[in-house]
Structure formats: structure tokens, C-alpha cells
Amino acid sequence: MEYIALATGFILILIGLFGALTNRNILRMIVSFTVADTGVNLVIIAVGYMRGRAAPIIDAAVAAADTVARVIDPVPQALVLTAIVIGVGVTALMLAYAYKLYEKKHTLDISKFTELKW
Amino acid sequence: MVSRFFVFLLIAGVGAIFAALLAGYVPDHELNLTARYYAENTVRDTGAANIVAAIVVTYRGLDTLGEVTVLFLTAAIVGLVLAGSQHQGTHRREVPVSGELLVTGARLLVPLILLLGVYVFVNGHLTPGGGFQGGAILASAILLLLLADPVREFSHRLISAIESTSGLIFVGIGGLGILYAGGFLDNRILPLGTLGELFSAGAIPVIYSFIGLKVGAEFSSMLVDLSETEEP
Numbered sequence: 001m002e003y004i005a006l007a008t009g010f011i012l013i014l015i016g017l018f019g020a021l022t023n024r025n026i027l028r029m030i031v032s033f034t035v036a037d038t039g040v041n042l043v044i045i046a047v048g049y050m051r052g053r054a055a056p057i058i059d060a061a062v063a064a065a066d067t068v069a070r071v072i073d074p075v076p077q078a079l080v081l082t083a084i085v086i087g088v089g090v091t092a093l094m095l096a097y098a099y100k101l102y103e104k105k106h107t108l109d110i111s112k113f114t115e116l117k118w
Numbered sequence: 119m120v121s122r123f124f125v126f127l128l129i130a131g132v133g134a135i136f137a138a139l140l141a142g143y144v145p146d147h148e149l150n151l152t153a154r155y156y157a158e159n160t161v162r163d164t165g166a167a168n169i170v171a172a173i174v175v176t177y178r179g180l181d182t183l184g185e186v187t188v189l190f191l192t193a194a195i196v197g198l199v200l201a202g203s204q205h206q207g208t209h210r211r212e213v214p215v216s217g218e219l220l221v222t223g224a225r226l227l228v229p230l231i232l233l234l235g236v237y238v239f240v241n242g243h244l245t246p247g248g249g250f251q252g253g254a255i256l257a258s259a260i261l262l263l264l265l266a267d268p269v270r271e272f273s274h275r276l277i278s279a280i281e282s283t284s285g286l287i288f289v290g291i292g293g294l295g296i297l298y299a300g301g302f303l304d305n306r307i308l309p310l311g312t313l314g315e316l317f318s319a320g321a322i323p324v325i326y327s328f329i330g331l332k333v334g335a336e337f338s339s340m341l342v343d344l345s346e347t348e349e350p
Contacts, residue, residue, distance in 0.1 A: 010136040056169035089192035
């Protein structure tokens with residue numbers, strides 16, 4: 001199970017990287033970046049997973065006394081919570097900039113933007 | 119064609135690194151030192167049932183403050199970048215009619231979605247969930263309103279008032295921690311209560327509720343900014 005989640009995360013990162021490098025349309029590149037973002041989050045979560053343990057929430061399934069033996073690692077989950085929120089912010093910024101670029105040149109084709117090319 | 123070749127080469131290289139990582143990965147069978155500390159001491163230190171919430175709000179509360187600041191900056195920059203392109207209220211753009219199903223559905227669902235969002239962030243210390251998730255759910259209600267009526271006007275003043283008030287209260291509660299408890303953002307300024315009850319875990323539910331309001335307001339302001347942008 002941990003290997004499936006980890007492998008899926010890695011594959012998603014590769015798909016996102018491939019999409020961002022091969023697509024010419026800025027919107028498609030942004031979508032590719034969010035796919036890679038999801039892959040990174042999945043990898044971090046998968047690293048914290050431990051077989052046969054419960055989510056790090058103390059309730060009927062996990063008694064407060066033997067928490068250490070019963071819960072999975074809570075730190076990656078807290079990290080991914082942060083990463084998802086920052087990911088939303090980054091995506092919103094990319095979309096706003098993409099809109100500005102479209103307003104300037106009336107195209108979203110990345111090969112038409114040559115100002116920073118050398 | 120050459121560039122496509124290099125892309126494949128790069129993907130193959132990164133893929134090989136990932137494959138090596140995957141082949142060498144050995145799952146842990148015990149919690150590492152940091153995780154063990156949190157698992158052992160969360161109940162005694164914070165009284166929260168959700169260990170992730172205890173880490174996010176209390177142990178690493180300063181990081182959360184930074185994260186909320188990043189989110190605020192993002193919302194502000196999106197507003198700034200798109201400011202020149204927004205329509206000025208008087209002339210309305212032509213949009214296709216949304217359809218009876220969406221309009222009626224939105225009227226039914228928006229209060230329920232808002233209620234769910236509030237439930238998620240008020241119970242952040244007990245159940246999976248918390249301020250960020252609840253805030254995102256609140257903003258999804260705003261998104262549904264925008265889908266049902268794209269020319270609807272939202273009060274920017276109200277959104278930024280909610281946002282800045284909750285930010286100030288968040289920092290203020292953190293400051294009270296210095297005066298009445300162990301340090302900045304310490305949740306023990308309120309009694310810890312019984313584990314598993316709504317009014318427990320000290321200031322965590324209060325802080326998480328204001329984080330939820332703040333995140334919801336920030337996401338909403340991004341959505342409203344993007345939606346109010348005119349076609350060039």
C-alpha cells in the first residue's frame with residue numbers, strides 16, 4: 001500500500017514535469033504544475049504512512065494512553081496541509097499573471113513571449 | 119524535435135532517480151523522535167484530540183502565522199495585478215443565463231455549504247479538518263454563488279474587514295499567550311477541558327475558527343478578483 005501511494009506520487013510528478021515542459025499553452029502548463037504539486041503532496045503523505053496504524057486523532061479507535069503505538073506520523077500531514085494551501089496561492093498567482101500576459105499579447109502561446117530569451 | 123528529445127531525456131533521468139528512491143524505501147515501523155514527542159505530549163500539553171491540529175496551531179503556530187501571511191500576500195498581489203483590468207461597476211458584461219437548476223441549487227446549497235465549513239473549522243481540534251479546510255469550504259460557497267450569477271457584486275470592503283479582523287484577533291490571541299501562558303500562541307490561556315469535547319483544547323478552536331474565517335475571506339477575495347476581471 002505504501003509503495004502504491006509513493007509510486008503514484010512519483011508518476012504524478014513526472015507527468016506534471018513532462019506536461020510543463022512539452023506544452024506550449026500557458027494554461028496547460030499551469031495545470032501541469034498543479035498535477036506535479038499533487039504528486040509531491042502524495043509522496044510526503046505516503047512517507048508518513050505506517051501499516052496497520054490509525055490517523056493521528058485520539059478517539060474511540062486510539063486511546064490516549066497508547067498513542068505512540070497506534071498512530072501514523074502526524075508531521076508529514078501538517079506539512080502537506082501547509083503545502084496544499086501555498087499551492088492554491090501559487091496557482092492563483094500563476095493564473096493572474098497568465099491573464100496579464102494574455103492581455104498584453106492576446107495569445108497564451110509561450111513561444112510568442114521572447115523578451116527573456118537569449 | 120531536439121527539445122522534445124531533451125525533455126524525454128530529463129524525464130527519464132528524474133524517473134530513474136525516483137525509481138532508485140522507491141526501490142530503497144523502507145517504511146518506518148516506529149514513530150521517529152519528533153513524531154513520538156508529538157504523539158506522547160499532545161494530550162497533556164494542548165488537550166487536543168487531533169494531533170495535526172495541535173502541531174499546526176500550537177507547536178508550530180508561528181509557521182501557521184507565516185503561512186496565513188503568505189496567503190494574504192497572494193490575495194493582495196492577485197488583486198493588485200488584476201486591478202487595472204476590472205470593470206467599474208456601471209457597465210455590465212453580457213453573460214449567458216445560468217439556468218434554473220444551477221440558480222435554485224445554489225440557493226439551496228449555499229447555506230448548507232457555509233454551515234459545513236463552519237462545522238469543519240469549529241471542530242478542527244477533534245475531527246479531521248480545521249481552519250484551512252473549513253476556509254476552503256466557505257470559499258467554495260462563494261464560488262457557487264459566482265457560478266450561478268457571474269455578475270453578482272461582492273463587497274470588497276466586507277471581505278477585507280473579515281480578513282483583517284480575524285488576522286488581528288489571531289495575532290492578539292497569540293500575544294495573550296505571552297502574558298498569561300508559556301509563550302506566543304500558547305493555547306493554555308483558556309482551560310484545557312476534557313479531551314474530546316467541543317469546548318476543550320484551550321484556545322485551539324478559537325484560533326482555528328479565526329484562521330478559517332481569514333482563509334475563507336482570502337480565497338473569496340481571490341475568486342471575486344478573478345471573476346470581476348474583464349475580457350481584454
